[in-house]
Amino acid sequence: MTVALTLTVLLVLAVAGFVLGRRRAVASAQGNIRVLHSLPNYYGWHGAIMAAVPALLALAVWLILQPMVVERQVLGYFPADSVESDAARTLIMADVRRVANGLDVAVARGALTDVQAREVSTTTGSIREVLGTVGVALGAEVTPQVLEAAQRSRELNLSGAWMRTVLTLTLALAGLAYAIKVTDKDFRARNRVERVMLALLMLASTIAILTTVGIVMSMLTESLRFFSMYPWQDFFLSLTWSPSFQGNSQLGLAPLLWGTLYISLVSMLVAVPIGLFTAIYLAEYASPRLRAIIKPMIEIIAGIPTVVFGLFALVTVGPFLRDAFAQPLGLGTSGSSVMTAGIVIGILNIPFISSLADDIINAVPQSMRDGSYGLGATKSETIRQVVLPAALPGVVGAILLAASRAIGETMIVVMGAGAAARLDLNPFEAMTTITVKIVSQLTGDTEFNSPETLVAFALGMTLFVITLGLNIVALIIVRKYREQYE
Amino acid sequence: MNDMRIVERDVDTQKAKITARGVQVHYGTTHALKDVNVDILDNTVTAFIGPSGCGKSTFLRCLNRMNDTVASARVSGEILIDGENIYDKRVDPVQLRAKVGMVFQKPNPFPKSIYDNVAYGPKIHGMTRNKADLDEIVESALRKAALWNEAKDRLNAPGTGLSGGQQQRLCIARAIATSPEVLLMDEPCSALDPIATAQVEELIDELRASFSVVIVTHSMQQAARVSQRTAFFHLGNLVEYGETGTIFTNPTDPRTESYISGRIG
Numbered sequence: 010m011t012v013a014l015t016l017t018v019l020l021v022l023a024v025a026g027f028v029l030g031r032r033r034a035v036a037s038a039q040g041n042i043r044v045l046h047s048l049p050n051y052y053g054w055h056g057a058i059m060a061a062v063p064a065l066l067a068l069a070v071w072l073i074l075q076p077m078v079v080e081r082q083v084l085g086y087f088p089a090d091s092v093e094s095d096a097a098r099t100l101i102m103a104d105v106r107r108v109a110n111g112l113d114v115a116v117a118r119g120a121l122t123d124v125q126a127r128e129v130s131t132t133t134g135s136i137r138e139v140l141g142t143v144g145v146a147l148g149a150e151v152t153p154q155v156l157e158a159a160q161r162s163r164e165l166n167l168s169g170a171w172m173r174t175v176l177t178l179t180l181a182l183a184g185l186a187y188a189i190k191v192t193d194k195d196f197r198a199r200n201r202v203e204r205v206m207l208a209l210l211m212l213a214s215t216i217a218i219l220t221t222v223g224i225v226m227s228m229l230t231e232s233l234r235f236f237s238m239y240p241w242q243d244f245f246l247s248l249t250w251s252p253s254f255q256g257n258s259q260l261g262l263a264p265l266l267w268g269t270l271y272i273s274l275v276s277m278l279v280a281v282p283i284g285l286f287t288a289i290y291l292a293e294y295a296s297p298r299l300r301a302i303i304k305p306m307i308e309i310i311a312g313i314p315t316v317v318f319g320l321f322a323l324v325t326v327g328p329f330l331r332d333a334f335a336q337p338l339g340l341g342t343s344g345s346s347v348m349t350a351g352i353v354i355g356i357l358n359i360p361f362i363s364s365l366a367d368d369i370i371n372a373v374p375q376s377m378r379d380g381s382y383g384l385g386a387t388k389s390e391t392i393r394q395v396v397l398p399a400a401l402p403g404v405v406g407a408i409l410l411a412a413s414r415a416i417g418e419t420m421i422v423v424m425g426a427g428a429a430a431r432l433d434l435n436p437f438e439a440m441t442t443i444t445v446k447i448v449s450q451l452t453g454d455t456e457f458n459s460p461e462t463l464v465a466f467a468l469g470m471t472l473f474v475i476t477l478g479l480n481i482v483a484l485i486i487v488r489k490y491r492e493q494y495e
Numbered sequence: 496m497n498d499m500r501i502v503e504r505d506v507d508t509q510k511a512k513i514t515a516r517g518v519q520v521h522y523g524t525t526h527a528l529k530d531v532n533v534d535i536l537d538n539t540v541t542a543f544i545g546p547s548g549c550g551k552s553t554f555l556r557c558l559n560r561m562n563d564t565v566a567s568a569r570v571s572g573e574i575l576i577d578g579e580n581i582y583d584k585r586v587d588p589v590q591l592r593a594k595v596g597m598v599f600q601k602p603n604p605f606p607k608s609i610y611d612n613v614a615y616g617p618k619i620h621g622m623t624r625n626k627a628d629l630d631e632i633v634e635s636a637l638r639k640a641a642l643w644n645e646a647k648d649r650l651n652a653p654g655t656g657l658s659g660g661q662q663q664r665l666c667i668a669r670a671i672a673t674s675p676e677v678l679l680m681d682e683p684c685s686a687l688d689p690i691a692t693a694q695v696e697e698l699i700d701e702l703r704a705s706f707s708v709v710i711v712t713h714s715m716q717q718a719a720r721v722s723q724r725t726a727f728f729h730l731g732n733l734v735e736y737g738e739t740g741t742i743f744t745n746p747t748d749p750r751t752e753s754y755i756s757g758r759i760g
Contacts, residue, residue, distance in 0.1 A: 296566075374603070376599060376601055376603040377603055377605065377606075378564075379561065379564070379597075379599060379603065380599060380603040380604075380605065380666065380669075381605070381615070382561065382564060382592060383559065383561065383592060383596065383597035383598075383599070383670070384592065384593070384596065384597075384615060384616040384619070384669065384670065384673055385589055385590065385591075385592035385593030385594075385616065385619070385620060385673060386589070386615075386616075386619050387589050387619075390619050394605075394615070394619070395605050398605075398606060398607070399605075399606045
């Protein structure tokens, strides 16, 4: 039985569990559902859960474990030294799987009988030709070991699938029988169902955390590998970035970090004032009707893909800045520059700040404004001295969120500021950021064993630490001022 | 209602501070206030009583044009303070509100220190030349609001950290720091416990010496305790206005009598 079919059967059993559980509970109450401990549907859900969940868990575990067991068995056909390295093992397993699949196809098309497929060997003729007739192309003649291994793996998979089906269905039926047996009017079905829901909620929250931990761990191990090949002093203190895949690379963080911070600074100088002023206008001055139109329009910006912004930087903003400022001022002739990328990222971030800050300013209680107006304060005095201080923590949070985005932005930087790592104060000079270099070190046909590629992980780790630091600062600020007007 | 005899009922002056003639208020299509005529005296505590939704708070908010901040509100008629129509086009509501202070139903201290809360009004109106002047104003306002003894050692602590009663007295201090001529209070004790209420009521009586005080209240006992004049509102009409003792003991309008004896409300 295939996995899909098993799942369908499980679904049917779960539905049966629901119907039977509910019906039995109602029957045990003799139709008067007031004497039931839980609402009838809870008995139904209990039946469905008992039928489906243990069986599904067993199925999942089986599906994870079976390939591992098969691989271990199959590798026994090969000499130990030929499967020592990861790469060799992967190659051999790929071969075995291809032949095994080929045999499956041959049986399905009728080119081989089931028995033939099991007993065919390299001495009786070319397997490659037989498989070729059913459309399975193999690169080379099949070696005896590979064929034997493939046959063994077919065998194991077949018997595995059989046992898997039996186990799953047995569990499902046993669960169903148990649920029906325990169901009567005093059974606490709601408590059971709610416990399962609680477990589900906990599982959901753990997944995000575990993923983060996993990402950090993998970056950490790869970074450590990088630092074992390349001295950390050079990475953190060197002022040059010139990777070369022939060796003798200089992988200094400084120019990239500088580019990142410089471009982020320019973008925040654009986004923070414009975003905040927009938010103040929307929250305090605009009429409700105008606000209902303007706010979604500004938020459209947030929906534009960043690569489109990159184009805008490349063909419009870059040349304009070069012709209008850089060349007349004698500051360079480059179309891609820190200013270009910074301004465009800033524009991208305006809706972030304006939208969040607008919500936060709106959340400041009206009584605060009334108190100020009641003392004869003007609208602008009220906004500057009462509303904004009360909204400060949230506004700071919005700004830091935007800063994190600016630091992590890649596409706009590539198209707007170029890819040249440079330490320079001139804002009309091309520079680049950490994220851009991570991409360029990892694209192309690369192997993860040279410092030139592994440096990407160290860069990623640095970026992660910077944004994490920003988030922590944001949290501290928000926590410190949060309760002020409550 | 024996306690209504505690307050001395002699009104020191008969001079009208606020004169309202034919005041009408609409909120959208709702006619909230119908043709109100009243003279509010100087150095007097005037209480507005009446059931919920009768228009008393609305009328209070007309007196310092706080209804301007409500988009749907329309006010017509004439309100004169010291003979000047406050709904005249030449009058700036900002300047008016500096003259007519307001204390709200719920204590609403700013998220600033106690000192800055009180100093807020004097600062924005440029009432002081130096820090020493400001310190003096803050101290005297806090003293008048009977908060000085509790707050003098923690002037830099946030105003929101005070208890409810203290917060309300802080809001009163904040309102009197700008030296208004009229003080409007919208149910100032509704969020307070009996002890804090007693303190605020005592304070209201003292404030009468320097301002004309108008207080909206749901508690008839409170109106009887603190006021010299009482106005009874019902369904947007000013039903009866007169000396507090008379209103409570010998009302002329049957609706007033019903309300006071608890039959309508």
